[in-house]
Amino acid sequence: MLAFSSPVIDYHALAPELVLSAGLCVVLLVDLFVPDHRRWITGTLTGLFLLGALVPVVTLAVIGDDVRSSLSGEGVTGRYVVDNFALVLKALFLLTGYIVVLLSAHEIEEGHYQGEFYVLLLSSVLGMVMMASARDLVSLFIALEFLSIPAYMMAAWKKRDRKSNEAGVKYYLLGVFASAVMLYGMSLLYGVAGSTLLTDIGKSVTLKGDRVGVQVLGVVFVIVGFAFKVSAVPFHTWAPDTYEGAPTPVTAFLSVGSKAAGFVGLVVLVYLAFPQARDVYRPFLWVMAALTMTIGNLIALKQTNIVRMLAYSSVSQGGFILMPLAMAFTNGAQETSLRAVIVYLIIYAATNLGAFAIVIAVSRKTRSGEITSFGGLFQYAPGLTVLMTVFLASLAGIPPLGGWYGKFAAFRAVLDAAGGWGYTIAIVGAVNAVIATAYYVNVMREMWMKPVPDSDVTPIKVYGSVQAALVICGVATLVLGVLPGLIAKVGAITDLATGP
C-alpha cells in the first residue's frame, strides 16, 4: 500500500472561501425555518457573510507576507494561490456582492424564493473569489462555472416573465457554448504543456518547434471563451438582451461582478500562460478591443431604454479594459497594463453599480425603463439627479470623477507600450471616449432640462438599503477621482505572483 501524504492546507489563506461556503449552507438552512414575513433575514445574513469573508482578506493583506499557496504538497503547490493581486480582487468581488445584496432587498420579493436567490448570489460570489486565486486550468474552469451557473438562474429569476426567461436562456446557451469552446482550447494547451499549471503552460506555449498549430488554436479558443464572459464584440450579442430581461439588481451584478471575473481570468492567462504567445493574443485582443469600444458605443447612441443603453455602455467600457491587456507584453508595459486593468475594474465597479442603483430607485416610481421616464427628475428627486450625473460623468471619464483616472491609467499603459499598435489603439480609444460622452450627456439633459412626462412630481421613496448602496458607490466614485493616489497605491502592490 502506498503511504498517503496529505497536502498541507493553509486555512488562513482559504478563509474567505470557507466563510462563504459556510454562509451558503447557513442561508439555505435558515431559509427553511423562517416564516414568510421574516424572509428578509436571509438577505441580512448574506450581507453579513459577505462582509465576514472580507475580514480574512484584510488580515491576510495586513500580514502581507509574500505569496501563500492555499494547498501545498507534491503536485498541488502553486495551483491555488493567494497573492496581493488575488487579495485586491477578492475584496472587490465581496464588496460588489454586498452592494448587490443591498440593491436586491426590495426587488427580489416575488414569490417565496428570496432565500434561494441569496444562496445563488453567494455561490456566484464564491466562484469569483476563487477566480482571483486560480493559477491552474482546472481551478480556473471550476471557478468560471461556479460563478456562471448560479448567474444563469439569477438572470431567469422572474419565472412568469417572458423577458426574464428569454434573458436566462440566451445567457445560458451562449455561456455554456463559450465554456465548451474554452475547454477544447484548454485540452489543447494541456496537450502541449503536459501540465495544467499556468506557469508550466507559459514555458511551453512559445509558438516555436512542432505543435505550433495546436498552440495557436489553444490560445485562440481559450481567449474566445473568456471574451464571451466579458461580452467583447463580436461575442457580446447575449449581453443587451440578458441585461434588459434580467431583474435589475442581477443586471448590476452581471455587468460588474461577472464581467470583472472574466477579465481576471483573461489577465491571469495572458500574464502567466501566454507571455510568449504575444503574436497570437495581441492582434486578437487588439482587434477585439477596438471593435468592442466602437460598436458598443455606436449602438448605445440609439438606445431608448436606459438599461439597454447601460448594457451597451458596459460593453464599450470593456473595450477600455481590453486595450491595455492587448498591449501587455509590448515594450515592457506589463506593470502599467496590469495596474490599468485593476484600477479600471475597481472604478468601473463603483460607478456602474451606482448608476444601476439609481435606475432601480427611479423605476420603482416610474415603472418604466425608457430614458424619457427620467425627464424632469431634478424637479422631484434632486439628490438622485445629482448622483446620477456624477455616475454618468464618471462613466464618460470627465475629470474630477473616478472614471477619468481609470481612462488615464488605460491610456498611459498603451502609450507606454508605444509603437504602431499602441498609438493606433490610443487614438481609437480617444475617439470613442468622445462618442460615449454623447449618450451619457443625453440622459443628463433629460434629467435636468426636460419636463416631467406625466407631470407626477411626488417625491421618490428610496429604501434605506438602496440609499446605503448609493452612498458607498457615490463616495467611492468621488474619492477615487479626487484622490487617485489611493487607488494608484492599490494598483502598485498588485503584482501577479507566479507561485512560491
Place this chain on the structure above:
Amino acid sequence: MLINEFLLLGAVLFCIGVYGVIARKNAVLVLMSIELILNSVNINLLAFDRLNGGNDGAVFALYIIAVAAAEVGVGLAMVLLIFRNRKTISLDDLSEMKG
C-alpha cells in the same frame, strides 16, 4: 494506435457539436450538441493524459463530467420554464427583445 486517431475523433466530435449549436433550433438538441463538445474535450484530455504521463488530464476530465451534469440540470430546468410560458422550445421564437 497513434494519438492522432484520438485527437481526430475529438476534433470531429467538436465540429459536429459546434455545427449542432449553430444550426439547430430546438433547445434540447442544442444542449445535446454542447454535450458532444464537452465529450470531445474529454477524449482529448484522456489521450493527452496517456501521452504526457501524470494524471492531470484524467482529473480534469472527471471535473468536466461532473460540471457538465450540473450545467445540463440547469439547462433542462430553463427549457421547462420556457415551455411552460410559451408552449414551444424553438429558439427562433425567443425574440422578445431586439436592437
